Amino acid sequence: LSTSTRQHALSAALLQRAPLWQQAEARTQRLARGRTEDTADAVRLADDYRLLAHDLARARVLMPRSRTREYLESVYARAHATLNHGAWHLGSTLRRLFRADIPAAVVWLRPYLLWTTVIFVLAALGGYALVRRFPELIALFASPDLIASVEHGKLWTEGLLNVVPSSVLSVQILANNIVVSLFAYCAGFLFGLGTLYILGLNGLMLGAVFAFVHEHGLGADLFSFMVAHGCVELSVMCLSGAAGAAVGEALVRPGELGRIGSFRGAALRSGQVLIACAVLLVGAGFIEGYVSPDTRFPLFARIAIGVSYWLFMLALLSGRLWGRRPGAAVALNAPQTA
Amino acid sequence: VDSATGIDVSLPVAGAGARSYAFVIDWHIRLMLALAWYLTAALLHNGRLALTPPLTNEPRWFGAVVAPALALYFLYHPVLEVLLRGSTPGKRIAGVCVVTRDGGAPGIGALLVRNVFRLIDSLPLFYGLGLTLVVLTRENVRCGDMAAGTLLVYAHPAAEFALTTQQAASRVGQLDASGAELVAELLQRWPTLTAQARAALARQLLSRYGASAADLRGFDDGALRARLERLTRPQSVPT
Secondary structure, X not given: OOHHHHHHHHHHHHHOOHHHHHHHHHHHHHHHOOOOOOHHHHHHHHHHHHHHHHHHHHHHHHOOOOHHHHHHHHHHHHHHHHHHHOOOOHHHHHHHHHHHHHHHHHHHOHHHHHHHHHHHHHHHHHHHHHHHHOHHHHHHHOOHHHHHHHHOOOOOOOOHHHHOOHHHHHHHHHHHHHXXXXXXXXXXXXXXHHHHHHHHHHHHXXXXXXXXXXXXXXXXXXXXXXXXXXXXXXXXXXXXXXXXXXXXXXXXXXXXXXXXXHHHHHHHHHHHHHHHHHHHHHHHHHHHHHOOOOOOOXXXXXXXXXXXXXXXXXXXHHOHHHOOOOOHHHHHOOOOOO | OOOXXXXXXXXXXXXXXXXXXXXXXXXXXXXXXXXXXXHHXXXXXXXXXXXXXXXXXXXXXXXXXXXXXXXXXXXXXXXXXXXXXXXXXXXXXXXXXXXXXXXXXXXXXXXXXXHHOHHHHOOOOOOHHHHHHHHHOOOOOOHHHHHHOEEEEEOOOHHHHHHHHHHHHHHOOOOOXXXXXXXXXXXXXXXXXXXXXXXXXXXXXXXXXXXXXXXHOOOOHHHHHHHHHHHOOOOOOOO
C-alpha cells in the first residue's frame, strides 16, 4: 500500500467510530450534570475515556488539522474533567464550603489572624495616644462635620435615623464594609503591604476617634453605639486582613511552589473565608442600621446582641453551625506541600 | 494537562480579544438589566411618567428601585458564574468558559476569588492591569485567574463538530478524510453562506478533486451543490 492509500484507509476507519464518540459525549454530559446515578454508566465512561484517548492520539497523527481532531479534543477534555472532578451540585458544594472548607481555612489563618489583630490593636492604641497627646491631629482622621458635632457635645450618630432610614443606612453600611473588607484582602496582592496599610489606617482612625470623643465626655455613648455591631465588624476586618496577609506572605516567601503557585494556593484557601466575611457583614450592617442608632435599645441589650452575634460568628467560622464536631477542622487542615 | 492515559488534554486558551468580547457583551447585558429594573421600578414607584427620586430618603425607593439595580449590576458575574459553572451569557456568546487548570469546573471558592480580584484587575481604569497581564502572560490570565487557578478557554461547540464528523464518516468513500470533512462542512453551512461565497468554495473544492474550470463553467448554485453531493457519494466497489 502506498502511504497516501494507507492514510486514507486509516482515516476512514477512524471516522467510522464517530457514533462511539457521540455516545461517549452524551454519557459524559449526563454524568457531569449529575443526571444519572447509574453505576454501569459511570464504569462505561472509564472505557470511553480510554477509547477517546486512543482515537485522539490517532487523529492527532492522521488528521491533525481537522474538525474531527478538534471534536475529539473537546470530548476527551470533558471526559477527563468528568472522571477527575465528578458532578457539580450547588447545594452540596455550598454545604461542604461552610462545613469543611471555611473552618479549615480559618484554622490555617490563625497565625495571620493573631498578627493582624495585634497590628490593628496597636494601631488603635497608637491613634488613641496620638490624639490624646495632640488633639488637633483629629483633623487627619475625622471629617469636619464629625469634629463639629462632637465639639457641640453630640455624637454624629445621634438623630441619624431622622436623616436616613434604617433600611437605607443598613444597605449603605454593609456595602461599604464589604468593599473595605474585600480591599483589605485584595491589597495583600501588594506583598501584604496594602493589607497592613488598610488595617493600620482603620485602627488609627478608630483609636483617634475614641480618644477625641472621650475627651469630650462621649466615650460611653460611642461604645454604646458600637458594641452591638462592632464586635463582629472589627473581627471580620481582622479576618479579611489575615486572608490578605496570607496572600502577601505567599508572594514574599513563595517556597517550593514558586511565586505564582504559592500565591494561587494562598488566595484559593484564604479567599473562601471572604464568603463567610460577606455573610457576617450583611448581618452587622443590619444591626448597625436598625439597632445601633436606635436609642430605645438599652446598653445591656446592645451588649447581649453584640456578644450573641460574635458567638454566632465563631460557630459559623468553626463549622459548628452546620453540625461540625469540635477539632474536626484541624484534621482537614493538612498543609499543602505539593 | 497530563492524564492517566498518557494522552495529554489540550485546553485552547482564550486571548485578550475573546475575553474583551465576552466582557463587553456581559457589561451590556448587566447594564441593560440594571437600567431596565431601575426604570420599571421607578415608574411603578412614582405611579406616573417620572424617574426622579424622592427628595427624602425613602426606604421603599431604596429597597425596591436602587438596591436591586445595584445588586444586578455588581453581582452579575459572581452569581452567574457560580450558577452556570464558570460561564455567563457573554462568555457563551463569545464561545469561552472558565475552567480549572486541569479542565474541570471551578468551585465556588475559586469563582469568588476570581471575581474579588476584579478590584485589582480593573485598576487603574478599564481593566488596565488585567488586560496588560492577559497580554503579557503565557496562559493569557489576569490577576484573578492567577489567584483562583483558573483559565478562560474556548468551549468547543462539540455538537456542531459532531454533525460534521458524522457526515464526514458517511462520505469518506472516494474522498480522503479531510476532503470528506470539508465537503460535509460546506454542505452543512450551505444555507448560511452567500451565493457567491458558497459558489467560490464549491468550485475550489471540486477543482481539488478533478473538475476543471471548463467543466464547471455555467454551473449554477443548485448544480454545484448536486456535484458536491455526487462527489461525496460512496463509490461502489467492483466485485
